[in-house]
Amino acid sequence: MINIIIVSEKMAKPKTLGLLESIALLLGLIVLPVVLTLLFITPQQVIKSQGVKAMLPPHLRGAMLSTQNHLDAYAKQIGELQARILRLDAQNQRLSKLAGIKSGAEPISQRTPVNELLGQGGPLVKDSPLSEEDLKSTIEKMAADLDLRDEYQGKLEAKLLLKSVLREMLPNSSPVEVAYSSSSYGWRIDPMSGHRAFHEGLDFPAAVGTPVFAAADGIVTMATQTPDYGNLLKIDHGSGLETRYAHNSSLLVKPGERVMKGQKIALIGSTGRSTGPHLHYEIRLNGNPLDPREYLRNHS
Incomplete structure (x- = not known):
């Protein structure tokens, strides 16, 4: 039997603890340091583990961040x-x-829209992030x-x-007497940046000085030089319809002038953002680009 005698100045006489009381006191003395360790040491270890990335060499840390940014x-x-x-x-x-x-x-x-995924489900098994x-x-x-x-x-x-009622004023005549190139309306690899970009018109490659004709009757609204389009001509055909003729070497009409379908309005060149002589031709409705091929192929 273990007897623990506690002596204190505040007690009139010493106090003797029994077996159970002694065991409880000893366990308390053992457990207290463990609790203190968990309270004060463990958080520091967690902080250290969370700061592992910060301790990595700069090139490795940068690679990890770069990969995550890409994803x-x-x-x-x-x-x-x-x-x-x-x-x-x-x-x-x-x-x-x-x-x-x-x-x-x-x-x-078109008949299988992306939102069909909303109707799928099931238990999650062997889940892993996309690479x-x-x-x-x-x-x-x-x-x-x-x-x-x-x-x-x-x-x-x-x-x-x-x-529609606009059919009589549609620009359905070819603006130049040559075929358009494969660099047609839609997504393509930009010839200068090398990136994927949207091409809002048709390109008609031809020699410098080749005549350009109005695709429909209209009023010239712009005849000027711009950084991207080069020598640019815009013709308003009414009801929001507009045609654009870009990269010309010279412009033969002025703003405010009325032109007729088939009238010579410019000469092909390679001004502005261009890799060689050609006509860049656009059709727009209320500022939005349309595919000129649809109107050329429907022309009778």
């Missing part, structure tokens, strides 16, 4: 593409009804789907305009 950028791009696809799907559905196109006549990708290659592949597929939706929307707009 964040890819994820943001996917979100933006999804939003654009959803908007295009909604717009194309409305345009299809206006154009009298029956359901099921649209492209396959950088997975994200790139997803972006490429979504970009291709977006291209198809853009092209389909251009066809719908052309059908609506050809049926």
